[in-house]
Amino acid sequence: MAQTNFKPVEEQLAYIKKGVAEIIPVEELAAKLEQSRKTSKPLRVYLGVDPTAPDLHLGHTVVLRKLKHFQDLGHTAVFLIGDFSAMIGDPTGVSETRPPLTREQVDANAKTYLEQVFKILDRERTEVRYNSEWLSKMNAEDVVRLCSHYRLARMLEREDFRSRLDNQQPISVHELLYPLLTARDAVELKSDIELGATEQKFNLLVHREIQREYGLPGQAILTMPILVGLDGQRKMSKSLGNYVGITEAPGEMFGKLMSIPDELMWSYYELVTDRTPQQIAELRKEVVSGKLHPMDAKMRLAEEVISDFHGKEAARKAAENFQRVFRNRQAPKEMQEIRLRRRPDGFLETQTDEAALQVISASPKWPQLLKYLSQAESISEAARVIEQGGLEINGKILRDPIAKLDTSVDAAYEVRLGKRKFVRIIVE
RNA sequence: GGACGGGUGGGUGAGUGGUUAAAACCAGCAGACUGUAAAUCUGCCGCUCCUUGCGGGCUACGAAGGUUCGAAUCCUUCCCCGUCCA
Numbered sequence: 110m111a112q113t114n115f116k117p118v119e120e121q122l123a124y125i126k127k128g129v130a131e132i133i134p135v136e137e138l139a140a141k142l143e144q145s146r147k148t149s150k151p152l153r154v155y156l157g158v159d160p161t162a163p164d165l166h167l168g169h170t171v172v173l174r175k176l177k178h179f180q181d182l183g184h185t186a187v188f189l190i191g192d193f194s195a196m197i198g199d200p201t202g203v204s205e206t207r208p209p210l211t212r213e214q215v216d217a218n219a220k221t222y223l224e225q226v227f228k229i230l231d232r233e234r235t236e237v238r239y240n241s242e243w244l245s246k247m248n249a250e251d252v253v254r255l256c257s258h259y260r261l262a263r264m265l266e267r268e269d270f271r272s273r274l275d276n277q278q279p280i281s282v283h284e285l286l287y288p289l290l291t292a293r294d295a296v297e298l299k300s301d302i303e304l305g306a307t308e309q310k311f312n313l314l315v316h317r318e319i320q321r322e323y324g325l326p327g328q329a330i331l332t333m334p335i336l337v338g339l340d341g342q343r344k345m346s347k348s349l350g351n352y353v354g355i356t357e358a359p360g361e362m363f364g365k366l367m368s369i370p371d372e373l374m375w376s377y378y379e380l381v382t383d384r385t386p387q388q389i390a391e392l393r394k395e396v397v398s399g400k401l402h403p404m405d406a407k408m409r410l411a412e413e414v415i416s417d418f419h420g421k422e423a424a425r426k427a428a429e430n431f432q433r434v435f436r437n438r439q440a441p442k443e444m445q446e447i448r449l450r451r452r453p454d455g456f457l458e459t460q461t462d463e464a465a466l467q468v469i470s471a472s473p474k475w476p477q478l479l480k481y482l483s484q485a486e487s488i489s490e491a492a493r494v495i496e497q498g499g500l501e502i503n504g505k506i507l508r509d510p511i512a513k514l515d516t517s518v519d520a521a522y523e524v525r526l527g528k529r530k531f532v533r534i535i536v537e
Numbered sequence: 538g539g540a541c542g543g544g545u546g547g548g549u550g551a552g553u554g555g556u557u558a559a560a561a562c563c564a565g566c567a568g569a570c571u572g573u574a575a576a577u578c579u580g581c582c583g584c585u586c587c588u589u590g591c592g593g594g595c596u597a598c599g600a601a602g603g604u605u606c607g608a609a610u611c612c613u614u615c616c617c618c619g620u621c622c623a
Contacts, residue, residue, distance in 0.1 A: 370576095
């Protein structure tokens, strides 16, 4: 790593502290920064992530952004992919044992993770590691030795295990191993600082302790708050469906971000934008005083977040489109187009981007059509929405679930299904 | 190894032979209201077929068999979880 001129410790700390939940212990972090500045040696800061799902969402980016901050300050960012630990499953915050992932799933996920991670981290300056590097080489003796460094009572102190015990829920022994094995990562990486979400605090502390058992100076720990999901209640997570995926289309992201409760936007400003605390406080003042409409503040937020992943131009377009569709109640400028072609044999065919050729009967009922075109999860679902007045075709509500699409003439239909699904269906 | 309790739809959880596709609540969806917000109100909420009817078929209460006109409910075996004892 090239020589870096580090900023004064106070300045670095101020930058680091934005949005942080807890630093343990602060003095130690300051001392480490001091030391690094004196010796011109960057600190090793790491974040470990288990590739348990193929896509990242905004919640993941909170900690990633913090890692990026360290990178900005000239320190070494280590992104650790828990390809081995993912197969154990982190017991944090779960009320039941996770199903173990297969090697294949983990590998596939790890690949897509990295692509997405580099939307935030500087690819050139990130050290990427996999914990299978060392964990898969451990033998029984190594594992036993590792385990001897920790006590059962301390392990059972943690909230997740305790509540599962209290509720007569199962805990498998391998779950106890999780924090110990990932502690091995901290030892191998010789990390100075480890980042994680607040719920990771227990694991991070174990890592710190084990590092010392192995004769290393214990790492400092920095935790970030959990990003609350779109429902304004629970943590953002894929399984709860209250998330914004970072690979989602700009328009989709915009709609989702606008649906968060107003109060929540401040926490989003803090955790997923680059605004300084002062800027956020000012913005908030403007909203409270009535100078700025909350909706406009939220639109700004959405636009800023989206530009990180799709660029400024796309974000601006998404904002304009939102304005048009939802405030002015017009159809979006650009919407997905589906072409239905009549075939000589009377059937219709359509080619959707990912899926193969679809063949549809000559005069489909709307619920069927919408399902086949992947606009609804099931036919019943589509029929329900239609009966409830959620289907609009060329500006007219169609409430009849057995109405059919007339395919005898060439035509284009602008279709709205529910709140945010728009599609143009072209019969030709 | 023994004794006892338990496994129900995305979640919590009622239901112990028959109008039970399964109460209630949560989540979700649609509509109204709005700032597409939140809150609130109304409705929907397994899949599928048609001639859309208090219509037909299929799937579903850990798994597999069985009893019965009929089973989430009874019987048998198996699997899984917890508690206590060893």
